[in-house]
Structure formats: structure tokens, C-alpha cells
Amino acid sequence: MNTLNEAYKAHPITLGDIIPIDFSSSPSLPDSHSWSEPVHDDDDDFSATSSIPIIDLKDPNAQKLIALACENWGAFHLKNHGIPLDVTEEAEQELQRLFSLPAEQKMKALRSPDSASGYGNARISPFFSKAMWYEGFTIIGGSSSHDAKKIWPHDYQTFCDRMEKYEKQMRSIADRLTDMMMEVLGISEEKRKWVGASDVSTALQLNFYPCCPEPNRAMGLAPHTDTSIFTILHAKSSGLQIFKEGKWIHVHPHPNALIVHTGDFTRIMSNARFCSPLHRVVPNQDTERYSMAYFYSPPTDYVISPSDLNSVARFRDVTVKEYIGIKSQKFADSLSFIST
Ligand SMILES: C=C1C[C@]23C[C@H]1CC[C@H]2[C@@]12CCC[C@@](C)(C(=O)O1)[C@H]2[C@@H]3C(=O)O
Ligand SMILES: O=C(O)CCC(=O)C(=O)O
Numbered sequence: 001m002n003t004l005n006e007a008y009k010a011h012p013i014t015l016g017d018i019i020p021i022d023f024s025s026s027p028s029l030p031d032s033h034s035w036s037e038p039v040h041d042d043d044d045d046f047s048a049t050s051s052i053p054i055i056d057l058k059d060p061n062a063q064k065l066i067a068l069a070c071e072n073w074g075a076f077h078l079k080n081h082g083i084p085l086d087v088t089e090e091a092e093q094e095l096q097r098l099f100s101l102p103a104e105q106k107m108k109a110l111r112s113p114d115s116a117s118g119y120g121n122a123r124i125s126p127f128f129s130k131a132m133w134y135e136g137f138t139i140i141g142g143s144s145s146h147d148a149k150k151i152w153p154h155d156y157q158t159f160c161d162r163m164e165k166y167e168k169q170m171r172s173i174a175d176r177l178t179d180m181m182m183e184v185l186g187i188s189e190e191k192r193k194w195v196g197a198s199d200v201s202t203a204l205q206l207n208f209y210p211c212c213p214e215p216n217r218a219m220g221l222a223p224h225t226d227t228s229i230f231t232i233l234h235a236k237s238s239g240l241q242i243f244k245e246g247k248w249i250h251v252h253p254h255p256n257a258l259i260v261h262t263g264d265f266t267r268i269m270s271n272a273r274f275c276s277p278l279h280r281v282v283p284n285q286d287t288e289r290y291s292m293a294y295f296y297s298p299p300t301d302y303v304i305s306p307s308d309l310n311s312v313a314r315f316r317d318v319t320v321k322e323y324i325g326i327k328s329q330k331f332a333d334s335l336s337f338i339s340t
């Protein structure tokens with residue numbers, strides 16, 4: 001079994017918390033999904049004046065610009081990434097085909113407590129008292145056939161092939177970005193060997209946010225930081241927001257660009273020079289939102305340690321596996337839990 005799956009298996013979440021509801025039967029917001037304060041307000045859109053930078057991967061200054069974006073935002077749009085359009089479009093078609101299935105069919109792949117893969121609510125659901133306007137499907141370690149077979153016993157191959165092809169493309173970008181980031185941090189060759197190796201920890205998360213009758217009181221995906229080095233996100237509609245200096249900033253999609261953001265592992269490794277941005281998703285009233293998030297992390301027994309030896313280490317060393325355990329229990333307090 002995949003080692004990342006094993007790491008999550010060691011920290012099961014309760015089944016009761018991961019059963020999704022059927023959104024098509026909700027003409028109004030049910031109480032279970034109604035968050036007390038208005039979640040967002042259209043007047044709050046600061047994105048016209050302030051937003052994450054757009055970086056061209058072919059720009060000779062890309063490495064410097066990426067480092068700057070990781071310091072200031074922990075996020076950027078990435079254009080000229082070289083991913084063939086048909087690979088992304090075919091993966092997106094499969095993602096839409098999956099979520100448009102009847103609920104009973106998707107439920108056949110319902111995530112069991114001892115696995116992080118399959119269909120269901122977000123893993124972070126137990127930390128919030130209200131439910132999210134959201135459905136997800138998680139693929140761990142590149143292979144979706146185990147879960148896809150439960151949904152389509154005979155017709156799973158196209159789905160698996162297209163997701164695998166998409167993941168390969170994500171992988172090469174993640175390797176490149178990580179090399180650049182670690183070089184900026186002056187991390188030793190020895191500590192960088194895992195980049196490009198076969199045992200990196202990866203996950204592909206397919207996300208669906210149905211149209212919502214009252215988006216101002218609903219939450220698509222509640223605020224969180226990601227457990228990754230980088231997360232690479234593809235989405236064609238609005239809804240993502242990043243928290244910066246006390247404000248939620250909308251991140252509107254940019255044509256043919258990916259959204260890249262840093263996760264907790266980059267924050268630790270950079271000794272807090274780079275951020276791991278708090279982000280959330282709000283649903284739209286008239287547009288469904290689909291997204292694909294690729295999570296990239298070192299092998300599960302890799303030790304994450306702060307790199308900057310000229311200043312005091314702000315975090316203690318942790319293995320990837322150990323941090324997954326901490327995050328499953330402490331959630332938003334995980335980074336302060338390992339702070340020195
Ligand atoms: C490899 C990962 C990263 C996971 C857990 C596991 C599989 C699915 C990822 C997400 C996807 C949705 C948000 C999040 C917060 C969640 O609940 O599940 C993510 C989480 C994390 O970044 O911790
Ligand atoms: O749907 C999105 O844009 C964000 C998804 C996300 O934050 C995640 O999967 O961790």
C-alpha cells in the first residue's frame with residue numbers, strides 16, 4: 001500500500017462526519033450548512049487592487065519572482081507552464097463526469113475511516129460545526145483504480161488514464177518549483193535528493209462546489225492551510241480566497257494559468273520566511289465550481305527541518321508522517337504546536 005495512505009490510515013476520521021448530502025434536493029440553505037456570520041460580501045472584493053502575482057515560468061527571473069511571491073503571498077498564478085491543454089481538458093471532463101453521477105453511485109466509493117482516498121466531504125470537516133457546500137474525491141499516490149472500479153466496474157479506465165496523465169504533468173512542474181525554492185533557501189544537495197524520486201508523497205484532490213441558493217451564508221471549503229510543499233490548483237471559476245493582512249482576497253482564475261500555493265512544509269523548511277496561506281472557497285450562486293488540487297510533499301519518512309542556520313530555528317524537526325498525525329489532531333494549531 002502507498003505510504004502516504006498508510007500515514008493517513010493511522011489517523012482515521014469518523015465516518016459520520018464524511019457522509020455528503022445530496023445538494024440537488026436543497027432549494028434553500030439547510031440549517032446544517034448555514035454558517036452564522038455572512039461568509040462573504042461582494043463589497044469585500046479587494047482583488048481589483050490587490051492580488052497574487054502572475055509569474056511566467058519561461059521568464060529568466062522566474063526563480064526570484066517565485067521566491068518573492070512565496071514571501072509576500074505564499075501564492076501566485078503560473079503561466080507558460082507547458083502543460084498540454086488537452087491533458088487538462090480531458091482530466092476536467094472526467095472530473096465533471098464523476099460529480100454529475102447520481103449520489104448512490106458516488107457513495108459506492110465513499111472514503112472509509114481508514115483511508116484518505118475516495119469520495120466524501122473534506123478531511124477537515126470534523127473541525128467545524130457546520131457542513132460545507134462541497135464534495136470531493138481524493139486520489140492518493142497516483143492510482144485511482146481502486147476507487148474508480150467501485151463507481152464504474154467496467155468503465156473506469158478512461159478516468160484513471162486521464163487522471164494519471166494529468167498527475168504526471170503536475171509532478172514535473174512540482175519538481176521544478178521545489179528545486180527552485182530549495183535552491184533559494186540554500187538547502188543542501190543531500191536534503192534535496194528526494195525531489196524527482198519515486199517515493200514522493202502526492203495526492204490529487206478533485207473538488208466540486210455545486211451552485212448554492214445563498215452563497216453569502218455558505219462555505220465551500222472552510223479556512224485551512226495545506227499539508228504540502230506546494231499545491232497546484234486548476235480552476236476555471238471564482239470562489240477561492242486567500243487571507244492576507246486581515247482580509248480575504250479573491251483569487252480569480254487567469255486563463256491558461258495554474259494557481260500555485262505553498263503549504264505548511266514550505267513554511268517549516270523556510271523557517272517561516274515563506275508563508276503557508278490560509279485559504280477557503282465560497283460557492284457561487286449561478287456557476288458550479290470544479291477544481292483539481294495536486295498536493296506535493298516529500299516521502300513520509302523525510303525529516304522537514306528549518307533551513308536558515310543563521311537564525312534561530314522557529315520550528316522543531318518533524319517527519320512528514322509525524323506532521324500528518326499532528327495536523328489530524330491539532331488542525332489549525334499544528335504549526336504553533338511544533339514552534340520552538
Ligand atoms: C494529501 C492530503 C492533503 C489533504 C489531506 C490529504 C488528501 C486530501 C487533502 C485535502 C483536500 C481538501 C482540503 C484539505 C485540508 C482536506 O481536508 O483534504 C486537504 C488536506 C491537507 O492539506 O491537509
Ligand atoms: O477548490 C479550490 O480552489 C481550493 C481547494 C483546496 O483548497 C484544497 O483542495 O485544499
Ligand SMILES: [Fe+2]
Nearest residue numbers: 224225226279
Ligand atoms: Fe487547500
